[in-house]
Amino acid sequence: MPHNDPSAEAFGRLATELQAADGIELTIESVVQFALHAVRCRYASVVLIGPGRRPQVMAMTDPRLTKLDEAVILADDGPLLTVIRENVAVLIPDIASDHRWPGAWSGALVAEGIRSAIHLPLQVGGRARAVLSLYSDVPNGFGPDELAVAHILADHATVAIAGARREVDLSHAADARNLVGQAMGILMERYNLDQERAFAVLKRYSQDNNRKLHDVAQELIDTRILRKPD
Incomplete structure (x- = not known):
């Protein structure tokens, strides 16, 4: 221009x-x-x-x-x-x-x-x-x-x-929601949980290990397990 x-x-x-x-x-x-x-x-x-x-x-x-x-x-x-x-x-x-x-x-x-x-x-x-x-x-x-x-x-x-x-923040938020949704799906399928219980498992693990929820979700998606910290 x-x-x-x-x-x-x-x-x-x-x-x-x-x-x-x-x-x-x-x-x-x-x-x-x-x-x-x-x-x-x-x-x-x-x-x-x-x-x-x-x-x-x-x-x-x-x-x-x-x-x-x-x-x-x-x-x-x-x-x-x-x-x-x-x-x-x-x-x-x-x-x-x-x-x-x-x-x-x-x-x-x-x-x-x-x-x-x-x-x-x-x-x-x-x-x-x-x-x-x-x-x-x-x-x-x-x-x-x-x-x-x-x-x-x-x-x-x-x-x-x-x-x-704002667009970047919204994009990151959307990505985080997608990760959590995928991780919940894994837990629901593996342990026959409903959405509420699957989310409660992720949230509890996040709090107990002092990790962000989207990081916990990403790990579960990548490894199919939730590891305990060293």
């Missing part, structure tokens, strides 16, 4: 693309590619909070951004983590002269020709779950118009990522 301008029509096309994207990864990739044209930034990336609340670089328009974002994450400092922790947007007009975050993050960006940036929180469930980062190769690269478009883009991305996550 050509992104020639940040008009309402262009954002409408983006919304359609995001809705059609299959999974979180493709959704985020659509966001960063659109950002290059809508905001006229040089680079864009999205960092997502993953398992254990550790940030993960999910999409970038230049592979160098992976190392730069990961350096900030490993240092446990810098504007990107400020956005995540405080749930606020952060504008850096001139990275070379900004001293809000001590450390090597600014020098690394300037060395790659990045001079200004904006980081915007992408909220899911009222909390910052991801960060949309836009970078320019000139100081003061983001004026009022670019900032307004960036915030609109972040709003679109927030809705799309939340929807994609």
Whole structure:
């Protein structure tokens, strides 16, 4: 899709693309590619909070951004983590002269020709779950118009990522239900149990062994037995 301008029509096309994207990864990739044209930034990336609340670089328009974002994450400092922790947007007009975050993050960006940036929180469930980062190769690269478009883009991305996550959660839930149903069928056939008793057996085994129900079901399907822990 050509992104020639940040008009309402262009954002409408983006919304359609995001809705059609299959999974979180493709959704985020659509966001960063659109950002290059809508905001006229040089680079864009999205960092997502993953398992254990550790940030993960999910999409970038230049592979160098992976190392730069990961350096900030490993240092446990810098504007990107400020956005995540405080749930606020952060504008850096001139990275070379900004001293809000001590450390090597600014020098690394300037060395790659990045001079200004904006980081915007992408909220899911009222909390910052991801960060949309836009970078320019000139100081003061983001004026009022670019900032307004960036915030609109972040709003679109927030809705799309939340929807994609819900679909993933629902898919996982459906898979778990299918596993439990198959495991119950095995118990019903082997021990002549009804559905209620078969489910009670799985649930009791899960609780007694401190294991998730879908893991117990998967083991029964794979091995046809419920093993005692070592």
